Structures are given as structure tokens and as C-alpha cells.
Amino acid sequence: MANRRPTLETVAARAGVSRATVSRMINDQPVAPPSRRAVERAIAEVGYVPNQAARSLVTQRTGLIALVLPESSTRVFSDDQFFPRLIQGVSQELETADEQLVLMLAGSAASRDRIERSAVAGRVDGVMLASLHGTDPLAVALAKSGIPVVSNERVLGPVEVPSVGVDNRGGARAAVQQLIVSGRRRIATITGPSDMIAGMDRLDGYLDAIGDAQEPVVAAGDFTRTSGEVAMERLLSEEPGIDAVFAASDLMAEGALHVLRQSGSRVPGDMALVGFDDITRARYTEPPLTTVRQPIDGLGRHLASQLLHLISDGAVEPQLTLPTELVVRDSS
Amino acid sequence: MANRRPTLETVAARAGVSRATVSRMINDQPVAPPSRRAVERAIAEVGYVPNQAARSLVTQRTGLIALVLPESSTRVFSDDQFFPRLIQGVSQELETADEQLVLMLAGSAASRDRIERSAVAGRVDGVMLASLHGTDPLAVALAKSGIPVVSNERVLGPVEVPSVGVDNRGGARAAVQQLIVSGRRRIATITGPSDMIAGMDRLDGYLDAIGDAQEPVVAAGDFTRTSGEVAMERLLSEEPGIDAVFAASDLMAEGALHVLRQSGSRVPGDMALVGFDDITRARYTEPPLTTVRQPIDGLGRHLASQLLHLISDGAVEPQLTLPTELVVRDSS
DNA sequence: CTGAAAGCGCTTACAG
DNA sequence: CTGAAAGCGCTTACAG
Numbered sequence: 001m002a003n004r005r006p007t008l009e010t011v012a013a014r015a016g017v018s019r020a021t022v023s024r025m026i027n028d029q030p031v032a033p034p035s036r037r038a039v040e041r042a043i044a045e046v047g048y049v050p051n052q053a054a055r056s057l058v059t060q061r062t063g064l065i066a067l068v069l070p071e072s073s074t075r076v077f078s079d080d081q082f083f084p085r086l087i088q089g090v091s092q093e094l095e096t097a098d099e100q101l102v103l104m105l106a107g108s109a110a111s112r113d114r115i116e117r118s119a120v121a122g123r124v125d126g127v128m129l130a131s132l133h134g135t136d137p138l139a140v141a142l143a144k145s146g147i148p149v150v151s152n153e154r155v156l157g158p159v160e161v162p163s164v165g166v167d168n169r170g171g172a173r174a175a176v177q178q179l180i181v182s183g184r185r186r187i188a189t190i191t192g193p194s195d196m197i198a199g200m201d202r203l204d205g206y207l208d209a210i211g212d213a214q215e216p217v218v219a220a221g222d223f224t225r226t227s228g229e230v231a232m233e234r235l236l237s238e239e240p241g242i243d244a245v246f247a248a249s250d251l252m253a254e255g256a257l258h259v260l261r262q263s264g265s266r267v268p269g270d271m272a273l274v275g276f277d278d279i280t281r282a283r284y285t286e287p288p289l290t291t292v293r294q295p296i297d298g299l300g301r302h303l304a305s306q307l308l309h310l311i312s313d314g315a316v317e318p319q320l321t322l323p324t325e326l327v328v329r330d331s332s
Numbered sequence: 333m334a335n336r337r338p339t340l341e342t343v344a345a346r347a348g349v350s351r352a353t354v355s356r357m358i359n360d361q362p363v364a365p366p367s368r369r370a371v372e373r374a375i376a377e378v379g380y381v382p383n384q385a386a387r388s389l390v391t392q393r394t395g396l397i398a399l400v401l402p403e404s405s406t407r408v409f410s411d412d413q414f415f416p417r418l419i420q421g422v423s424q425e426l427e428t429a430d431e432q433l434v435l436m437l438a439g440s441a442a443s444r445d446r447i448e449r450s451a452v453a454g455r456v457d458g459v460m461l462a463s464l465h466g467t468d469p470l471a472v473a474l475a476k477s478g479i480p481v482v483s484n485e486r487v488l489g490p491v492e493v494p495s496v497g498v499d500n501r502g503g504a505r506a507a508v509q510q511l512i513v514s515g516r517r518r519i520a521t522i523t524g525p526s527d528m529i530a531g532m533d534r535l536d537g538y539l540d541a542i543g544d545a546q547e548p549v550v551a552a553g554d555f556t557r558t559s560g561e562v563a564m565e566r567l568l569s570e571e572p573g574i575d576a577v578f579a580a581s582d583l584m585a586e587g588a589l590h591v592l593r594q595s596g597s598r599v600p601g602d603m604a605l606v607g608f609d610d611i612t613r614a615r616y617t618e619p620p621l622t623t624v625r626q627p628i629d630g631l632g633r634h635l636a637s638q639l640l641h642l643i644s645d646g647a648v649e650p651q652l653t654l655p656t657e658l659v660v661r662d663s664s
Numbered sequence: 665c666t667g668a669a670a671g672c673g674c675t676t677a678c679a680g
Numbered sequence: 681c682t683g684a685a686a687g688c689g690c691t692t693a694c695a696g
Binding site: 004049050051052053054056057062063064077079081083084085087088091095098099101103104105110111114117118120121123185207225258280281284 | 337381382383384386388389394396409411413415416417419420423427430432433434435437442443446449450452453454455499514540557590612613616
Binding site: 027051054055316 | 688689690692
């Protein structure tokens, strides 16, 4: 067929109108019905699709949104499905806005550099940051560059970045309270990474709930299954008095459960166990795991919608917190 | 600072050279040392980053590669980590080529339409297809449009699409042969979806291995854990004579294991069990699962590199098959 | 509602 | 090695 893709010019000539008229049609601006019909027909006949680069050049919009993930993050490629679910939510929202998703993994220093350049080069209309650790220099640099940025957690550092998070603290508090109400006397926690908001807030929720009732018993983890195993082993040997554990992720709870089974502890008889996330497998463990459900796809959707608002209006909630929900199963 | 981003013009003026010279520098073409120094300095001083849209408009290259995933695919958002690992591999390869990844989920008819238009509109330089089912019209349409396309599985339909796959058949064959060698007499299989290459090939591998030694015993599954449970229940009630099961995915093997435990069957004593994938959890099941490892990140890397070749050279292997490897643990 | 024209920010023969 | 100039394919005031 045609050797090169048809342009606006092709369509205009064929329809007997100017390029401006065709352009207006494509952009849903008013066009007289007769011209409209002629143009529609010409478009269909030649199979015209507007060239995005040319459009972007004049509109300064690319129709592209970046999702930046620190590849090193334990969560990104872990078993908890955080990453795919987040993407699912984000995609759903971007779909309605006809924006497309560019995935950028910020693993190495080189890739972080590349991401920063891309963003500054106007390659994308905005950036979503997810699961950052500590005070991330990339987050700071992007925020300072003036490109619209949102984050799934409060950004630590000398910048103001709108964030959409889940109620980590409230969820953790509810989990531990349920343990207290059901009669547990000495409750330990296995924490997430101390440099992540999710890790910090879930620990704070634990501390909120136990209050002065007991001394806090804290074992450090990093959200992974292995870290849950190690922490549980430590708790068993160093804190023989505990009768309940709140693990800040389901993966860690799974690891803890494994260790408990090995050691002959009965769950929930000898030891109650609560996780956080409500991953698919939580209902399949033995016994099924009590946990705190967080709306990851909702997080993705809100993250995207906040960013889209920021891009078009410029106005947006500085901080949005989505509710979490305690799901009681058999492990507590 | 500056109100608008600096352009080539800005840099050229500041360095006292023409725009062409600056452009050549950016594109690594020869430039006399004195000019070079002046330009480098000007770039640094104004913080110049080339505008990608303008570049794309003239070069007809976007630096963007699409990864298209049918959202409905059981594998995309399943627990087997296929999706994140594939992306990891793809990203790694694209990184070296300085291309960026656009993720397109082909869930609805609308999104498929959008994907096709995007590709045709030259929004991306090429497309990777993953985990398609049956004869996918989108795959066919993309291939026909002339845009470079590769797929992670052989594409069924009236088009020629270069593919990069794993040796599903050989892996399945090896798994079943090991069962035979270890003395199992009546081996069943739980299959993947019959409209996916991975499902079809693993079944063929099973059939290869049992040959005429026994009647095939086949229970249909769709790679998910639940389908593995259902299939195992059916096998237990309808095929009491079996002493081994080859499940075409680890998730299905996990489901089967669960059912076996419930029913009091001992693994591997009463029933040997082999999976496929070697997901992280395979080594944590009770007993640890014998399985066939497939190199998912390698798949991603090769998929990307094949596409990059196709885009630049136009030449590429029509079909690449990566080896799989039997990992013997305790379940068989 | 419509068209002529300028301009978005680059790259690339072409001539020197 | 370098510059002047054309051109990539759109959108958008501007004037009518």
C-alpha cells in the first residue's frame, strides 16, 4: 500500500480542507458537519493516525507518565505482588486519561541518572515514585526540577511531594489491638526496613497499641520471608515469654510461621500471629493468616489520578491516606 | 532560574557556534576540540537536555519499546512472578541500549485498540508480546502494520513473528522421564491452558516421555493454584491408580500438594509430584518441590535484544529457544 | 466555522 | 570540521 504513513496534509488534500480543519477535528473542536464528514471519510480511507512526536513538540505534552521503582527495593520483585498490583491500578487510571505508562527501574546509579535526564528532557508529563527508601536523592532532584511528581509514601527530604499512602499505622494498631483484646499478654513485632515509611509507620502502630501495657519487643526484618524466619528464630530464643507476633508483612509472617511449625509451637494455641498486606496466599497458609489488608490497586489508581490532576490543574491534596482493614482468620 | 528550558539555540549562541555543531556533538559526531570544549561548557552552564519530541520528529525513532501483556492472562498477575521477572530482564537489556519501556496492558477491547493505534502512530519503535493466548488478533494486526514485533511464544496465526521461548517441551519431558526412572508406574499430568503455547508444549513433553508405557492421564488446569487443587481432587477420585503427577506450573503443583496433604497422601511416598517454573516458593513447600526451572529474566533479556536487532538491522533469528533445567528436590 | 502562516526544537544533506 | 537552510508533522493564535 502506501509507502509512508499518511500525514495531516494527505488527509486535508483528500478532504478538500486545510490542515487546520483536520487538526481541529482530531482535537474535538467544532467543525461544520459537511467538512466533518469529508474529513472523517478521508481519515478512514487513508488510515490516518496522528504522529505523536509532532504533536508533543507543539503541545509540550507527551501522553506518557513514568512509574519509577527502585529496583533494589525488596518489595519490587518480591512475592507479595505489590508491584504487579500497583501497576494494575495505575494502568487502569491512566487508561481513562489516555496516557501511557513508562516503567523506569532505578537500580543502578546509571539508571537513576538516566531517569532524571529523561524526566527533565520532557520525555514524560509526570512521575510517580514508589517504595522509596530513606531520603532518596532522585526524588529530591525530580521534585526540584519542576516536573510534576507524586509518591506513594511521604518523601523524606527538603522537598514537598504530594503523596498517596495507605494507613499503615492505623492498620498495625488495629492488628495489635485485636491481639490484646483476645487476651495476648506479651506481643512482639517483626518490623519492615527502618528506612521506609511503611516500615516505620507499622512499627509506630504497634507501639501505639501496646502503649504502657508491656515493654515493646522488637525484632528487625526487611519485609522478606527470610528476614521473617531469622527474626522469629531470634524471638524464640531470646524472648521466651511472648505469646503473639505482629509481622509487618505477610511474607515475614509466612517465614515466622514456618519457624514456629519447625519448633513445635502451635498457632494460634501457643502463639498468635498477624501479618500485613493480605497477599493471595494469606488464606492458604496453615492456619490461614490474620492480616491487615491494604488496597494496593487503589493505591495505584489514586497515585495516577493525583498525578494527572497535578499535571492539568496543578492542584492536589498534599497527602492522601487510604484505609486499611483487619482481616481476621485463624492464626490469631 | 530560567523560565523555559534551554534549547539547542541557547547553547549554540552561548558557545558561539551553529546549532548544527551542537547537534553533532550531542550525537557523537566529530567536532573540533575547541568548539567541543566551548559547547560542553555551554551545555553544562545552562543545563541543556535535548528535547526528545523534536528529535523523534526528525529521526523517526522514539527510544521507546512497548511490552504488551494481555491483562486477562492468568500469568500476568499471578503469584509465579513471571511478570516482574520478565520486566526485570527486559529492562536490563533496554538499559544498555538507552531505550525506555512502555508497559501496555491489553485487558479490554478498548485498550487493545489503543495499543494498536499507539504502535501504528509511531509512539514506540517496536513491540514485545508476552503470554498471548491462541491466535491473538492484536498480534496479527501489529505484525501486519509493519512495526517491528517479537513474541515470547510462537505466534499462532497468518503472520511471521520472531519469537523467543523456553524449552517447555524438553523441560516437561525431562521431568516425566525422571519420574519414570525413579520407578513410577502411572503418571498423570495437570495441564496449563490449552490455548497457550506453554500449556500445549508442556503437555506434549509429558506425552513424549510416557510414550506407549501407559495411557496418558490428563487433567486440565490453567496454571493457577486453584485449578491445581480442582484437578488434583478429580485425579484422586477418578484415577486411583496414579503414583505421580507432573503439574505444568509450580502454582498448580502447590494446589495439588495442598489437596494431597488434606487427603492424607504422602509426598513423595504415595505420590511423587513435579512442578514447572521454579518459583521462589518451590524450595519452601513441604516437601520442597522438584520442578523445571525456566530462565524468565533471560527470556526478557533475549526478547528485548532480538527486538532491538530487528529495529536496527532488520535481521533476527526467527525462533530462539532457551534451555530449561530439571531441579530435583524432595517431592519426587 | 475556516485558512494561511508561524513556530515547536531538533537533524541532516549540501556546499564549502 | 562547519554553517545556512530545509524539513520532520503537527497546533494555534490571528484575521476573516
